[in-house]
Amino acid sequence: MDEVGSREIKICCATFYESDLVRIFLGDILHPGGLALTEHVGNVIGLNLDDRVLDVACGRGASAVHLAETFGCHVTGLDYGAENVAAAIALAADRGVAHLTAFRQGDAEGLPFDDGAFDALISECSFCTFPDKFTAAEEMARVLRQGGRLGLTDMTVSGPLPEDLESLLGWVACIAGAATPEEYVATLRTAGFTHFTLEDQGHALLELVDEVRRKLLGVELAVGLGKLDLADLDLSEGKRLARRAVELIQNGVVGYTLIAAKCGS
Ligand SMILES: C[S@@+](CC[C@H](N)C(=O)[O-])C[C@H]1O[C@@H](n2cnc3c(N)ncnc32)[C@H](O)[C@@H]1O
Numbered sequence: 001m002d003e004v005g006s007r008e009i010k011i012c013c014a015t016f017y018e019s020d021l022v023r024i025f026l027g028d029i030l031h032p033g034g035l036a037l038t039e040h041v042g043n044v045i046g047l048n049l050d051d052r053v054l055d056v057a058c059g060r061g062a063s064a065v066h067l068a069e070t071f072g073c074h075v076t077g078l079d080y081g082a083e084n085v086a087a088a089i090a091l092a093a094d095r096g097v098a099h100l101t102a103f104r105q106g107d108a109e110g111l112p113f114d115d116g117a118f119d120a121l122i123s124e125c126s127f128c129t130f131p132d133k134f135t136a137a138e139e140m141a142r143v144l145r146q147g148g149r150l151g152l153t154d155m156t157v158s159g160p161l162p163e164d165l166e167s168l169l170g171w172v173a174c175i176a177g178a179a180t181p182e183e184y185v186a187t188l189r190t191a192g193f194t195h196f197t198l199e200d201q202g203h204a205l206l207e208l209v210d211e212v213r214r215k216l217l218g219v220e221l222a223v224g225l226g227k228l229d230l231a232d233l234d235l236s237e238g239k240r241l242a243r244r245a246v247e248l249i250q251n252g253v254v255g256y257t258l259i260a261a262k263c264g265s
Helices: 003-018 020-026 034-044 062-071 082-094 133-143 168-172 181-191 202-224 235-250
Strands: 052-056 074-079 101-105 118-124 144-157 193-200 254-263
Touching (some): 003 020, 003 082, 020 202, 034 062, 034 118, 034 254, 052 133, 062 082, 062 118, 074 082, 082 101, 118 133, 133 144, 133 181, 181 193, 181 254, 202 235, 235 254
Parallel strands (some): 118 144
Antiparallel strands (some): 144 254
């Protein structure tokens, strides 16, 4: 993929996740499993008070704030979207953890931090959207100190996707850029990570899609009653995609996986 195409995908993805539409269907927590899974990741990688943690592609900051509140660690969040970063800063102030958090705009494929600046790094439902996953993995390894811990949760696939999902909408929805768990591990291993543990979190994805389907029905009702105007948004396409997603998750074609690893040997 050329640089312009790659940049377009990042802008499109960030803009999509800043949109009102996403807010209606997902709220401020933009990954399956919600904050319970975020906290589980924190436990799996053994976060503690002294850790300097980086959340790559932090969205609106819900996970970073939750980790700071739960583990007392210092969390820096980075996201491509300026509005997401502003929302994260406001959330941290509102929740009284501004002193334990910092947020900045930036690109996962060129992290604006020094080598070895962090003890731990998380990235939720985002690695799959990065066009150059190897560069992103190398950057993650660079900013972690030797022995630092990585906790990723992400969309995974078991093989090639059906053609109807290989579209830009698929990219944005975190599906078309997803790889198999083995491919993610291979990319991370080449970038310098070791000691992998994997957990299947497919049930969290199914719950999220079920929740979106329930909300789609609610939105359809509100439109039908004239209480909501969605301009030219095609709700039936959303319902079709959600039905397809359930099918693909149940058939094991699409999943959600937690990958924990260590930086260096
Ligand atoms: C599915 S959302 C997940 C957000 C957050 N991790 C969460 O779980 O709530 C994907 C996020 O990736 C961000 N993103 C996409 N490409 C990025 C990049 N190259 N660098 C940094 N952030 C990126 C988007 O702006 C969006 O906030």
